[in-house]
Amino acid sequence: MLKKITGGCVRLFDRYLPDPLILVLLITLIVFAAGMIFEGHGPIAMLGYWQDGFWNLLSFAMQMTLMLVTGFTVAKTPLFMSLVDRIASVTKTPGRAVVTVSFITLVVTWFNWVIGLVIGAILARELARRVENVDYRLLVASAYSGFIIWHAGLSAAAPLVIATPGHFLEDKIGLIPTGQTIFSPLNLTICLAILIVLPLTCRLLMRSIDKPVTVSADQLNDERPVTDGNTQVTRPAERIEHSRWLAWISAALGFAAVLAYAFNGGGLNLNIVIFVLIFLGLALHGSARNFLDTLDEAVRGATGVLIQFPFYAGIMGMMSASGLAADLAQGFVSVSSAHTLPVLSFLSAGVINIFIPSGGGQWAVQGPILVQAAQSVGANIPDVVTGFAWGDAWTNMIQPFWALPALAIAGLKARDIMGFCVIIMAVTGVVIAALLLI
Template identity: 35%
Template sequence: MARAALHCAAWAERWFPDAYVFAVLGVVVVAVAALAFGATPQATVTAFGDGFWSLIPFTMQMVFVVIGGYVVATAPVVARLIEALARVPRSGRGAICFVALVSMLSSLLSWGFSLVFGGLLARALGRREDLDMDYRAAGAAAYLGLGAVWAMGLSSSAAQLQANPASMPPGLVEITGVLPFTKTILLWQSLLLTTVLILVSLAVCWWTAPRGESARRAREFTTVDASATPALPPRTRPGEWLEYSPLLTVLLSLLAFGWLAREFASKPAVSAIASLNTYNFLFLAVGLLLHWRPRSFLDAVTRAVPSTTGVLIQFPLYGGIAMMLTAAAGDGGQTLAHRLSSAFVQVASADTFAVVMGAYSAVLGFFVPSGGGKWIIEAPYVMQAANELKVHLGWAVQVYNAAEALPNLVNPFWMLPLLGVLGLKARDIVGFTFMQLLVHIPLVLGLLWLLGLTLPYEPPAMP
């Protein structure tokens, strides 16, 4: 199966277009469908144009999730922490499981941080000549945060969006209301599911890690001696003094942490961190302080920005898709979102909703590799269907979160930042992540169905 996965990855790298092409195809398909069901050309283009810029706040919030995670992960003090952590494992298989555990736990705080931190930890372990560690398996383990549990934590785009009505696209809040974290990622059912996924993923890492002559070392793929966090270049002119002095960092940190202290003192911690603005502000403030000198902080931000290209160029298209789904009315005044929700109601029941929605979301996730963007597309009709079938709305969000991570295990799109750190190609690690996928599919869908039976329906709570 691993050999078959490597062949599939090589085929995908050769024939699959960029994710932007899939986003544009999504726009075209939805526009054609709206016209086919009776929407006028004027209504269709108006909905697309009105929705194109509707997600600008959410787009920038997602950009700063990536930047904040990268800035913290590449701070000098964190680099020293990584070197200390790399001395902990005593065996190759133990090292791979250690990388997987660190990656998955850190992804619950920030998937952007998890990718970079996990990659740097795998590189540091790759420098240890005493470890019989397969570098490919370690790279796959570093990806498990994004490939297994990231959407079950604080960086879940769907949970964050549903908890922030100001960030939601027009029309969605009327369907779902506001869903605080206590109704989504902090449900005991969600915490249990996350724990099971972590434990099972670690077991798969242990049993699939090559050993002995089969293990391929890091030096076969990349030069791991070089640090992924370049040293700060020396100051060359007097005008750069403030860039290399901690003075501005100290003054700005006093303001930033003063505001954060007031925010967490005036609200419950769960409510405060549920705000995407507060969440991103916290990571930027910590990153600024850890880098200490403005020049180091700015260099880290510069290295992080290329990873945000997909979010910046694709999210406006997702906003246009969401508006065409919810605002371009066709025959009988029905929108595409209404028609799709009706189809869900006909296909699924209250008992089977989790399995049907989970399988559908996982398949769509391979073609629309964006947690937040794909939720914006799906939410209007799947949540309407959840209302009609009397399914717990918060659990519907968690069904999406758990299933949305499945295609990430074999989709090269989100691997790119990690692969850049590791010096690997997608084909090098996807054989191992494919083995995880084979185990996760029945496990995730089964637990989503079983745990969903324990949650009663609650009507939407309007802001």
């Protein structure tokens, strides 16, 4: 039965799933029409909401792009690549390969979603080079599936927002420390369950494939030639570019600034994470030239994010201003109780995430509704936030937006992996919902 389900899902998505850019254009049209049909807005009003929203996330889009490219540069440093090489050298069978890549991606993503996403894709490529008869599509899908844990980890958007002084809901809920969300027994229990269930699911999917789609080592060769340490450097400009001292002194200044920021009471946020990744990459690459070469490769993988984020910002603008997102979220919470609100916030966040694939942006829309509902029914607000966070990450398994960087590294299309991802989403959804209820 699993073979039939897996084969059916893979064929369905391979045949009917368009490119992610086409998908965002279709979602735009759907939301545009829904705003007129269900909310009673005219086409001129919906066009205004769309155009106003189109530019609202430019700074956030730049932050996300920098997170992606700086995370990529760190993941491609010799230190991280040697670690990937060691892991790949001890993985000999297809089943062990998918288990290894999913587990490692989950663990790394919990600490930082960008590095986890990139490390997973790179590890999948290396394992495909070394392991015979492993299905490359499933290998990459297993790597991407680790992304499901991002909103429960140290780079989680909503839990970090409500722990930051001055956040937009502080007058209603105050500050909620991460000890009640990221490090709560509920969240850590779900994380542990996913660490067990997801790799096992990938292992079962591997067993259900009769004819694996494999790739040769030649097909996975990097386009950019790797320069060795014996490269002749003669010009003064080249000596500066390859200077280790310049890279290390610059990195030391960056790290000193971070320490000063921390001692002055600064907290963890996107800007400080990007700042650390920039100087960590510069230090580990050992020269500005090596850092820039890797950065050039990283930017090519971020092109999808650059063009699609404004479209999703436009969708978010229509969803927010028209009232669609609020009504959708309200529909879920209207049938909730103190006991069921966390799981209903999980389900509602999963649905809305398809239209607003930004954890911080979605929390801005859905957060006030969930907080009001929690206070009215007497639900535990940190648990509701935990449910929201897992729901936002959960449907990323079928929302290809965040898979774009991993797919660019792997050289695949979204339709190649989504058939496997939808099964992973179904299995993990049952586990997460059950634990939120219990």
